[in-house]
Amino acid sequence: MVSVQNSSIAVIIALIGCFVLSADAIRCHLCNSHLDEDCNSLRLTVPRGVRDEQYLTECEEREDATRxxxxxxxxxxxxxxxxxxxxxxxxxxxxxxxxxxxxxxADNEGFFEEICACFTDGCNSAPMGVRANVQMAFGISILMLIVATVRSG
Incomplete structure (x- = not known):
């Protein structure tokens, strides 16, 4: 059986993790497929590099921006x-x-655009649905941990 103290520590660590994930600094992929075809799928082209890390850049804060x-x-x-x-x-x-x-x-004359915005590190790589599923699974895990802690206490 898990002690209340150990469960409480686990919940605190999980909550801290949530706050760290929502920090203001954000890293985004920065590339243009017209200039670099690897930007299309974020293929690994750097020898011994980490997949999808080659274009990750920390975004600078601006005073005139809301977010x-x-x-x-x-x-x-x-x-x-x-x-x-x-x-x-x-x-x-x-x-x-x-x-x-x-x-x-946007359906413009001669071209069609889809512009997506997201708010977590590296989120501009995968389709929006993939990120949403991961976030939902993480949220459900935290909720289950809290419920288990409450029941054992």
Missing amino acids: VFCRKTVTNILVNEEKRIVRGCGWHAEDLRGRNDTCIT
């Missing part, structure tokens, strides 16, 4: 059927305030 975030823009150019992906940092998120991961689409 620093990661951005991924996918542009489909209709004329030549080219697809470009631009990943980077974003700073002007007034219209995104209070939301978490979100995407908007």
